[in-house]
Amino acid sequence: MQQRHRTVTERLLYAVAILIAAFCALPHLGVLLAAVSAESDTLAHLAQTVLGRYTATTLILLALVSVGTLLIGTGAAWLVVMTEFTGRRILEVALVLPLAFPAYVIAYAYTHLLDHPGIVQATLRDITGWGPRDYWFPEIRSTGGAAAMLMLVLYPYVYLLARAAFISQSATTVFAARSLGRTPLGAFFSVTLPMARPAIAAGVLLAAMETIADYGTVSYFGVQTFATGIYTSWFSLADRAGAAQLALGLLAFALLLAVLERKSRGQARYHSGRRREPVPRAPLKGGLNAAALVACSLPVLLGALIPALALLTMAIGSEQDILSRRYIRFIENSLTLATVAAIVTVGAAVILGSISRILPGRLTGIALYVGRLGYAVPGGVIAVGLLVPFAAFDNALDSWMRDTFDISTGLLFTGSIWVLVGAYMIRFLAAAIGAYEGGISTVSPNMDAAARVLGQNAVGTVRRIHMPLLRPSLLTAGLIVFVDVMKELPATLIMRPFNYDTLAVQAHRLAADERLEGAAVPSLVIAVLGLLPVVLLIHRMRKED
Template sequence: MNDRLFHMLAWAAAGLCLLPVAAVILAAVSGDLSGWSALSSTVLPRFTANSVALVLLVSMGTFVIGTSTAWLVTTCHFPGRRLLEVMLALPLAFPAYVLAYAYTDLLDHPGPVQTLLREVTGWGPRDYWFPEIRSLEGAAAMLTLVLYPYVYLLARAAFLTQSFGGYLAARVLGKGPWTAFWRVSLPMARPAIAGGVLLTVMETIADYGTVSYFGVQTFATGIYQAWFSLGDRTAAAQLALCLLSVALLLATLERIQRGAAKRYPSGGGTEMPRQELGGAAAWGAALWCTLPVLFGFVLPIVILTTLAWDANQSLLSARYQGFMRNSLMLAAIAAVVTVAAAVLVGTAARLKRSRATRAMTLLAGVGYAVPGGVIAVGLMVPFAALDNNLDAWMRATFGISTGLLFTGSIWLLVLAYMVRFMAAALSAFDTGITGINPSIDAAARTLGKSPAGMLWRVHLPLMKTALLTGALIVFVDVMKELPATLILRPFNFDTLAVQAHRLAADERLSEAALPSLVIVAFGLLPVIILCRSIARHATPNPRPALDPMAAESAKG
């Protein structure tokens, strides 16, 4: 394969990643704009208000929990610290919608908590007030519990790499531990923390499963309702464009924060020592760090396990084997395709460094900033038009109906996954390739190797560990993905995520517990890899694959 063909294929892969964004913009502005006035006067204010409120609540919650726990486990000694510094990241394995199913069963009116309250007090249903779990506040709580690890991991890595000099100087000048933290350590870690909060905000606006289950109307639910319930493709595209604009703005802010983080000192000087806590302070720190783990991981696991046991379902049944087979097949194909495309794009950018290749990398990684529902709409619009035009031409020319070749196919769904998670694969590639000296490339080319030959014989063997890690991350992310799967999946082709969502929507929470537990089990492995990577390397960016605009280092 010569250089020209190699670069053409790389640009084609990057173009496919940009296709949904371009399609959404084109469909939104070229459709009937008269419906926009109806949207803006009816549902749009509600979508905006709910989305903004959700973002504010989640960002504040993740900031407080993530930053405080990161500081405690990094700088203090207290009972259980070594175990908690790993377990604090475990809620990341939960999709928020799975956590919502567990807490609905626990806290809803017929659940064990309110039932016990009525039995103990003798109250009737109208005699007391209890917080409503199916609410905007409930959705914010679920999202906070599963998303605070983003802030925790980034803040912990930033604190680990800080020099002790500034903090020590503040203490010598008479400042207390709290003041020194607030005035010195926190500002130094601010870019990393702000980047983590922005990542949680992007995940919040993209969430569909949690807000849909709790009946909270946001842009994510509005896109799905407009597409399927109302059959209004133009309205769906216009709502998707609103969400896309916000997502890209947040992605730009996240990239700016990432750049700012590079200007802060990292490492060097005296390492931050851990302060021995004793008495009430030690147990208070342990309790504060235990609560997010308890409510974000341990308690949901217990609830789901109890529900699954009572449901008397078996993963060995033919039906669940089909769900698992579909999920595993989609995840495996998507992981291979996404990593292969990332290798193609990354290698082309390495071979020819220019503004054009940098733009190609940015285009390929932009999908992370785009919610799954937007990607699904962006792919459905052009491929549905292609199917219809091809079928019409075949009917007119040969009298043959081709039907739907692309729409509703597995490959369109795999393409959506590739667009959504390309940034993860690019990050893994970038970490692997940065360990290879460019002089090796020059030697290989001097010996007559083509780009494909150099990639196959030199690069891939040297960075196989990084690429396998990237493939694993993509695999697990695909297992959890819900909105794009709901919109694009073939007829009668369900995954574990879709099955869990459908059963929970029908209020069959006991039956939804089993597929939910399987999804969580698959999510634990990359989280554990992530924690080990941070502890080993103390890198300032523990989840770089979340960078939607560029791939700068590995994820895990």
């Protein structure tokens, strides 16, 4: 069969898609080249000083968060799907609320509550008359404290995927296990859990990728991980080679997690018969009812309600004026970056997804895969990977212009808003692609064929058929990217233009100065904005029910 000739517009769209994929691959190549070209004694120095500590702390944090999110997310999902208890319907959607909070925001709230001068310990000393050395209290500023903060905001990844997997299962498999002598608990471990294992593994790996990418929480708690090491090497020590080599190590680990997550998702298939019969919920009474209520209420209470109340109380007592010119500028900067990044990212997702559908091939498939990799790469790694090549280009151009025309061009790209927006696009493009694919999966290929028969080319099909049908999915994708950019901290700290601060940067700066009440004001704004996609998600869950 002769291959159809591409139109000029299709070729242009194809070229733009390849350029987007090449830009997404640039941080990986930039980090690799910078690390390889660095002096060999840099790695030896890192190995002798901080590399072991960074590795051990990162792995411990990763293990704690993975186990915690697994237990909380899977347990809560099983309870709301398989059992009936008081408040189940409310808690089924409320368990998603902690997604609205960045981990560093609830870290500020719990430090205000649980630290030595905080409300809890101060009240304990007032009631008992104890001195500072007369009692033991868990240290919030520790690896365990950072793991707890991350668990509380990341368990919904596991909860959502496990809940969907449990709902998709048929009652016939459970009945078959019971008829073979299994108890309800035995049926769960032998049938229900193994069938949901790929989805649960995907959720745990997503939480793990967010854990290694976190900077705000571990930095504030003084926990030394790869993420904090990259920032310290780049800014505090001005060691670009050390930062690049640390970024390469973190990048390799992040890509390993991405491969595992993709593999687990690819294996998330099972057969439950031709007719799916919903699993009847087992009613819980007495002590079991109370235990289920407490088990599902605690994550919501600790991950959303208590931090929100603490932040609100702190904000009311702070000296920060949210309507001042300074804060208006922070809000304007945040909204500008988030809006532009959302438009650019959704546009890139549409181009990559559309070209993969209308012009399928190995190269377009690779381009789509490269576009997805950014979600697994921490913001600090993307920042280093982009700054290295762009700084080299700016310096080379400036040197050439000086020698040739005696004109200094300065830094055209490094420290510009557009490179920062590009970093956001790379970081969150996978989320936009996922929303696009979720929407396009409902559009039958027969509609594309009908459009072609009626005289539409590939671009016309996308513009007149796909885009109107995908509008809800694309709006959702834009909202998700918008909120994620508002919360993003490490890339913004490293790459923002001089004196161009956002709400996340302001919150981090105030918290670093131990002005927690002041940090509560921008943190609360970020959390409120983070509720927007959560409300959409809750609406979708209610609609499915």
